[in-house]
Structure formats: C-alpha cells, structure tokens
C-alpha cells in the first residue's frame with residue numbers, strides 16, 4: 001500500500017470551493033442555445049422566467065462568467081454533508097491485483113443518497129430568495145424528488161413532485177421519504193393536469209415516463225401563482241451547481257500531488273459527469289492538461305453512443321424548450337426489463353458539445369455486467385452502490401484490469417454518485433439470476449428518432 005495517501009482524502013471545511021465553475025466560459029464551441037419551439041429562436045431570460053426562477057434563468061444562459069459565487073446560505077447547507085470524501089479504493093485495487101490507482105468521489109453521504117442535493121439546495125434557495133411559494137418537478141426513481149423535498153423543507157417552500165407511475169407504485173419507500181420532508185407526490189400521468197389527462201386517454205393503463213412527468217410538472221408550475229419548475233439534471237444551471245464535485249475532487253488530488261489520467265462518470269442526463277469533469281475539461285480547453293474522460297451509459301438507453309446530435313424536445317408533451325443534444329428521440333422509452341436508472345432520452349447540451357468536439361469518449365455497458373461490478377464493489381469497498389453509479393464502477397474496473405495487462409499504474413478517478421438502498425428490487429433480480437439485458441435495435445432507435453422536431457427557419 002502506498003502509505004502517503006489515506007483511504008479517505010477529506011478537505012477541510014475552509015477548503016470547500018466558494019465559487020461554482022462554469023465550463024461554458026472556456027468552451028470555444030458553446031453549447032447550442034435552448035430554442036422556443038414556436039419560433040425556432042433562442043430563448044431570452046425574460047421568456048424563461050415564467051418557467052424558471054429568474055436567477056436560475058440567468059445562470060442557464062450565462063456562457064461567459066467562469067466563476068459564480070456560491071451564496072453563503074447554500075455553503076452553510078453544503079457543510080452538513082460536504083466536502084465529500086475522495087476515497088482511494090485500496091481494497092478494490094487489491095482484489096483486482098491491478099497496478100492502477102483507483103479513486104472515487106463519494107456523493108452518497110446524505111439522506112437523499114446522491115449528488116442531486118447539490119443542485120436541489122441551490123434551486124430551492126433561488127426560489128425562496130425570489131419570494132416564490134413553491135416549486136414543481138418530476139422524478140423517476142425518486143432520487144431527485146427526495147433531494148428536492150429535503151431542500152424545500154430547509155427553506156420552507158412548497159414542493160410538488162410528479163413521480164413516474166411505475167416508480168410510485170414500485171418504490172413506496174422513496175415516496176415516503178419525500179412525504180416525510182413535506183412534499184406532495186402525485187403519480188404521473190395524473191388526472192390533475194391537461195397533458196396528464198391527454199396522455200391517459202391516449203395510452204390507457206400507461207405506467208408513465210420521465211418525459212411525460214416533466215410535461216405535467218411544467219404545466220403545474222405555469223398554471224399556479226408563485227410556482228416555478230425545477231429540473232434535477234440536463235440543464236446548464238444543474239451542471240454549474242454540480243461543478244462542486246469536480247472542484248473538490250481536483251483540490252483533493254492536488255493536495256496529495258496526484259494527477260488523474262482517466263476520469264469516469266455515469267451519464268443519465270449528464271449532471272454528475274458534467275460536474276465531475278468540469279474543472280478538468282476546463283484545463284483541457286485552456287491547453288493546460290490532458291485527461292482521458294469516459295462517459296458511461298446503459299446499453300439499453302444509449303444516447304451518446306447511438307443517438308443523434310440534434311435539436312429535440314426535452315419532454316413527451318413537447319411543452320419545454322428545444323435543446324440540442326445527443327438524443328434517442330423524446331418518445332424513446334427503455335425496455336421494461338431495464339433496472340439500472342439513467343433512462344432519460346437525451347443528454348446535457350454541454351456534455352453533448354464536449355463529446356462532439358472530442359473532449360470525452362462514451363461507452364455503453366449492459367446491466368448484468370453493471371450489477372456484477374456493483375456486487376464486487378459492495379463486497380470489497382463496503383458501500384452498496386446505486387445502480388447508476390455502478391455503470392462508472394464497471395468501466396473503472398475494466399480499465400484497471402486493462403492496466404494489469406499492460407502494467408501501467410494509471411490514476412483512475414470515478415464518480416460514485418450514490419447509494420443503492422432503495423434499489424433492492426433491482427438487486428433482488430440480479431441475486432435471483434432473473435436479470436436480463438436488452439439492447440434496442442437500430443429500428444427501435446430509428447423509429448423514435450423519426451419524431452425529431454422540425455426547427456422553424
């Protein structure tokens with residue numbers, strides 16, 4: 001064992017970043033702007049303000065300010081669970097007999113169990129500061145809804161969550177955590193919104209999708225006085241807030257003089273990955289350093305590896321602005337046997353542009369291989385990982401095994417975004433050997449891509 005690096009590298013409280021880092025400021029090719037679906041023109045802060053809080057609308061469109069101060073109230077909340085540890089995975093290295101050095105940034109040490117709280121608290125803060133009554137949102141498996149309900153109760157804001165119906169029914173525990181924090185949780189599609197009633201009429205018995213829950217939450221926000229909509233991933237503002245993950249990771253590595261060779265993150269909507277890699281990509285963009293960056297996605301929902309880089313709807317109901325991103329089409333729904341999260345059809349515009357410009361690679365992995373990695377990690381490192389995070393574990397293990405063949409002692413850093421205590425139905429399937437893999441066919445993907453919007457000239 002490499003004695004000079006502790007198992008857990010903790011930063012001191014006063015070493016926690018005081019600014020978020022906005023990687024867009026260093027991007028030569030800026031991410032494409034959000035478009036008004038009616039006019040095909042980029043949206044202004046004024047047009048976004050009925051949907052988002054004003055300060056968040058400004059952050060969404062700010063491509064130029066590199067550092068944005070983290071308000072003191074948010075930093076005080078962060079101090080309850082941050083700085084989060086960067087862990088040297090000595091036990092995993094030993095198990096793999098690899099010369100590689102593996103590090104993971106652990107974001108699961110809060111009640112919501114994931115990195116999503118980093119942005120939830122920021123979004124709740126700006127809503128409160130604007131004098132709003134509450135916020136609406138959607139949640140799939142429930143991590144975002146849980147994080148947001150915690151943040152809203154801290155700032156005494158009303159929180160309305162549209163939860164994908166299949167998860168609402170199959171994941172009662174997350175639902176109850178949200179209710180414990182005071183959120184109102186509605187299964188989606190519901191009969192409470194126009195779009196929900198429409199989808200229910202069109203697809204009787206549907207168990208819902210994220211895209212559909214987004215449409216309902218947006219409708220609920222714009223139709224109630226003093227409410228705005230908030231989103232837990234994909235958006236530029238969310239990646240900005242999540243930059244705290246990367247800034248802390250870099251500070252911890254710098255503290256011990258370690259230079260990462262490879263940085264790996266799982267990619268759903270791209271927020272943890274974007275946040276983790278931001279300061280490192282910033283160095284690449286400025287020509288100061290080089291890293292191999294790998295985004296890992298499920299083979300059953302492969303937006304980067306098999307999607308198209310195009311403007312698309314962010315939601316099924318087509319009420320949201322259009323975003324340019326790697327997408328599988330807004331109607332894409334992963335197959336029913338998919339248990340591992342990361343099921344959004346599109347990808348953050350920032351991550352998409354960086355990928356298109358060659359700053360990162362993407363790899364897709366099948367879920368049984370993901371759970372094998374999760375099991376190994378749980379047994380040697382002690383933490384029961386979220387299925388989403390386990391996509392990154394899979395590729396970190398694969399790369400560490402490759403180092404074993406080549407004899408290279410690479411420094412591999414990956415994001416461990418959360419814990420998996422609420423995902424035991426998926427683990428049960430895996431343990432019972434009932435888990436299977438499904439890879440969508442080219443026809444499946446072509447079919448959902450056929451409904452990409454036509455942008456008005």
Ligand SMILES: *Cc1c(COP(=O)(O)O)cnc(C)c1O
Nearest residue numbers: 233268269270271272388417418
């Ligand atoms: C939501 C979530 C993700 C995926 O979301 P991104 O926006 O891609 O980061 C990954 N891991 C965990 C634990 C999550 O809750």
